[in-house]
Amino acid sequence: MxxxxxxxxxxxxxxxxxxxxxxxxxxxxxxxxxxxxxxxxxxxxxxxxxxxxxxxxxxxxxxxxxxxxxxxxxxxxxxxxxxxxxxxxxxxxxxxxxxxxxxxxxxxxxxxxxxxxxxxxxxxxxxxxxxxxxxxxxxxxxxxxxxxxxxxxxxxxxxxxxxxxxxxxxxxxxMPGVLWPKFDEREVGENLSMTGAVKDEVVEREAVAYALCERLKRLYPSLLCERYKLDPEFVEGAEPHEIFEAAARKRGLLLKGGEINRDRCADLLLDELRAGKIGKITLERPKNA
Ligand SMILES: Nc1nc2c(ncn2[C@@H]2O[C@H](COP(=O)(O)OP(=O)(O)OP(=O)(O)O)[C@@H](O)[C@H]2O)c(=O)[nH]1
Ligand SMILES: [Mg+2]
The missing domain is CATH 3.40.50.300 (P-loop containing nucleotide triphosphate hydrolases)
Structure with a gap:
């Protein structure tokens, strides 16, 4: 979804x-x-x-x-x-x-x-x-x-x-884990999906990976550039899906004909976040601190 x-x-x-x-x-x-x-x-x-x-x-x-x-x-x-x-x-x-x-x-x-x-x-x-x-x-x-x-x-x-x-x-x-029937904010659903609280099968992993690119660009641009060998100037002006595509190319995640393998790139980004490979990351700050 x-x-x-x-x-x-x-x-x-x-x-x-x-x-x-x-x-x-x-x-x-x-x-x-x-x-x-x-x-x-x-x-x-x-x-x-x-x-x-x-x-x-x-x-x-x-x-x-x-x-x-x-x-x-x-x-x-x-x-x-x-x-x-x-x-x-x-x-x-x-x-x-x-x-x-x-x-x-x-x-x-x-x-x-x-x-x-x-x-x-x-x-x-x-x-x-x-x-x-x-x-x-x-x-x-x-x-x-x-x-x-x-x-x-x-x-x-x-x-x-x-x-x-x-x-x-x-x-x-x-106790078994429990969520609630409706996430009022889009970011909440995305964050819960990125970190693995929402079952992968019920989300569009590519969209969740774009959201991750947005968070990383905003909060941890140097970790993002380091991990995926991206140019900081490029990242500064890039949309989340462009960062996603650049990371896919750097990792050689391409299909025959040179198209980006979007499923594999989404898996890679999310797996690497969850395993701590991108770095020590907190995806949100208090709203009115
Ligand atoms: N890095 C890290 N991983 C953790 C930590 N606690 C749990 N994990 C990992 O998170 C995953 C889920 O852990 P569980 O203890 O099964 O989580 P749970 O809350 O009981 O999950 P449900 O029973 O599905 O609700 C496992 O892969 C754990 O190894 C932690 O403090 N640090
Ligand atoms: Mg449990």
Missing amino acids: PSDQIQWFPGHMAKTRRLIQENLGSVDIVIELLDARIPYSSKNPEIKRLIGAKPHVTVLNKYTLSDPEACRIWRAYYEKNGESCIFTDCLTGYGLDRMRDAVNTALSEKIKRYEDKGMAGRHLKAMIVGIPNVGKSSLINRLAKNKSAKVENRPGVTTAKQWVTTSLGIDLLD
């Missing part, structure tokens, strides 16, 4: 939405996992309504794929709005040692009540929610006593809820 009409809300996501609400009563806190490369687009606008007054912590995952300078800007933005957040990476383990403190801080009153009742050290229970492919199961596996949550690099791997005991003294409830 064209990039201004991207949507992916299959029946199992509507079910997950219900699963979140049904299980709220049995957890102390909700841990919302965002993608540090797209902190705005990966924040499900429905979560607030779904979890109501339940304590909540925000964890921005995939830190090592994202731009540290942009992460600093996002952290300051969260703090300015009176919210705390932590950055983690499930492949390297970065930031995971701060999870317990973040949960304790968010639950300080409840923990105090448990202590007053002589129930200090009681296991806390947390539900992990977030968009598909953001690393919920990976986070749980990093923290679990026994690896047990299935992880794959495609959205929609976890299909049912699953409890896991962790070394933090917190029991974690893994």
Whole structure:
């Protein structure tokens, strides 16, 4: 589908939405996992309504794929709005040692009540929610006593809820990834597709790759030029589809007769972004920082 009409809300996501609400009563806190490369687009606008007054912590995952300078800007933005957040990476383990403190801080009153009742050290229970492919199961596996949550690099791997005991003294409830029925802004659908939260099969990959060229030109022109051996002056004056075509030519992605192999070029750009090969990239900044 064209990039201004991207949507992916299959029946199992509507079910997950219900699963979140049904299980709220049995957890102390909700841990919302965002993608540090797209902190705005990966924040499900429905979560607030779904979890109501339940304590909540925000964890921005995939830190090592994202731009540290942009992460600093996002952290300051969260703090300015009176919210705390932590950055983690499930492949390297970065930031995971701060999870317990973040949960304790968010639950300080409840923990105090448990202590007053002589129930200090009681296991806390947390539900992990977030968009598909953001690393919920990976986070749980990093923290679990026994690896047990299935992880794959495609959205929609976890299909049912699953409890896991962790070394933090917190029991974690893994949830399937959930999006929302309609992305109000075109950029949000594009960002979720670029980073792999929306299933590749439901989007026009070429249009998404053009959007990526636009972001890279605007935010990381030198990384773009370096990776695809493009002339900075050319990039400055080029439209996204022209950048796409130039990258295809540089990589020799041509069909017989010299036409550009558009499918292969779209795959290349998106795969290289996801693998971190273009560089450490954050695709958006706070809107009113
Ligand atoms: N670089 C990097 N990759 C990560 C990180 N966390 C997870 N991944 C990768 O992202 C992909 C998805 O991870 P999962 O843990 O299956 O994601 P999920 O949120 O459980 O996905 P669903 O169950 O489909 O909703 C896998 O290829 C992971 O190896 C991270 O912090 N950094
Ligand atoms: Mg999962």
